[in-house]
Every structure is written in structure tokens, then in C-alpha cells.
């Protein structure tokens with residue numbers, strides 16, 4: 001049986017140059033990323049790819065991106081990594097340090113790739129000097145063209161998830177802009193979109209958005225205490241990533257906490273459970 005496509009969703013990595021004091025960095029994100037990449041490296045079989053949905057670094061400086069690159073390079077994962085950009089990213093510094101690009105440095109970083117049968121579309125939802133996201137000129141047209149290119153299952157990666165309440169203009173700093181969300185909704189309709197993976201709000205959240213799974217990851221920096229919303233943005237420790245598998249029935253996403261502070265209680269080889277069940281079924285049939 002062919003292996004189902006699998007991938008990892010990272011978001012809100014927020015690493016920074018450890019040589020520079022950053023009073024807006026609340027956890028050791030370099031250590032967290034290193035540990036997460038080690039976790040990913042231990043997965044058998046290897047995932048087909050990794051997507052990272054923005055806020056790759058905390059301050060947007062070139063030396064922050066160099067730290068990101070160093071950690072990924074040392075992890076030596078051997079699988080494609082598709083980066084998206086968020087409001088903490090600075091396009092020109094990302095382009096020059098990560099991609100070695102020296103033209104079009106202000107343009108959104110929209111890109112796509114087909115990997116093991118999944119058409120991955122990474123939309124740059126960031127808008128320079130804004131917290132919330134949205135389309136810039138030409139991006140909706142680009143997305144429409146990409147969506148129409150083939151009939152493959154499509155994964156959309158974007159830092160800012162669509163606005164769940166399309167009239168919540170006050171809350172647009174947390175999301176893709178309301179008006180643009182409506183445009184996006186219409187563009188994605190009947191386009192075999194298996195899911196949207198996002199970040200920005202720093203807590204694991206799963207929504208059914210017009211029939212499309214919309215999955216936000218907690219990220220790797222600091223976690224939003226959802227018990228304090230909507231009055232306060234209380235940040236607590238907490239980070240993780242998501243393992244994703246595409247079956248013919250649809251997308252499955254499993255959340256993995258990191259640091260893995262849970263104490264091991266018991267380990268049973270899964271093959272032993274399957275064998276026990278096989279024996280019970282055989283006995284019942286006799």
C-alpha cells in the first residue's frame with residue numbers, strides 16, 4: 001500500500017540571535033526549535049516535508065535568520081522545508097539571508113510546490129508594519145491561478161488564519177482581514193483544499209471553516225492562555241508542533257507538545273497489541 005503523504009507543521013518559531021538581548025523574547029526558542037527538529041528527525045518513516053507558517057524569527061534581523069538557518073542546517077533533516085512569513089518577519093532580511101535573493105525584496109513571499117501528491121501553496125499573509133494580515137496587490141490573482149493549475153489536493157499555508165467572524169473588524173489584528181477573508185472564501189470554494197495551516201495567535205485551535213479544516217498551531221515561543229481571552233492576552237509557557245497525514249478520507253493532524261515533560265508510564269509495542277487482537281478475533285471465530 002502506498003504511504004500516505006505526511007508532513008509537519010511548525011509555526012511561530014520566533015528564534016533570535018542569542019548574542020543580542022531581546023526583552024520581547026520570553027523563552028529559549030533556539031533550544032525549543034533544536035529539540036523539535038530532533039523529534040522530527042526521529043519520525044519513521046520520514047515526513048515528506050515541513051511547513052513553517054511564519055514568525056520564523058522574533059525581531060526580523062539578518063542575524064536572527066542566520067540563527068534559524070544554523071539550527072535547521074545542524075538538524076540535517078534531509079526533507080524539504082517550506083517557509084512562510086508572518087508579522088515578525090522582515091521580507092528583505094529573510095530574502096537576503098535565507099534565499100540569497102537581492103531583487104524584489106519588498107514583494108510578498110508567495111510560493112508553491114507539489115510534494116508527494118500534495119500541492120502546497122504558501123501565501124504570504126503578512127503586511128509590512130501591520131500585526132494583522134491580508135492580501136497585497138496581485139496576491140489574490142496569484143492564488144487564484146495556483147488553485148486552478150491542477151486537481152491535486154491543496155494545502156494552504158498562511159500565517160494569519162481567515163477571520164472566523166467576517167464582521168469582526170476590531171479583531172482583524174488577529175487574523176487575515178475581514179474583507180480579504182471573504183475573497184479567500186470564494187477563491188477556495190470547490191478547489192480540493194484539504195486544509196489551511198496557520199499560526200499567529202499562539203494556541204492550538206481547530207475550526208471547520210466553510211468545510212475546510214483550519215488548524216492553528218501553538219508555535220514555539222509563548223502560549224496564549226485561552227482561559228483569559230478575550231479580556232487579557234496572558235502568555236504562558238507552552239509550545240509544540242503538529243504531525244499531519246493525508247488519507248483518502250481527509251487530513252489528520254496530531255499535536256505534539258515540546259518540551260516533552262511528560263513522564264513515561266508504560267510502553268507496549270503496537271505489533272503486540274495487533275497480535276493480541278488477531279488472536280482474540282481468531283478465538284471468537286472458532
Ligand SMILES: [Fe+2]
Nearest residue numbers: 012055200219
Ligand atoms: Fe508569533
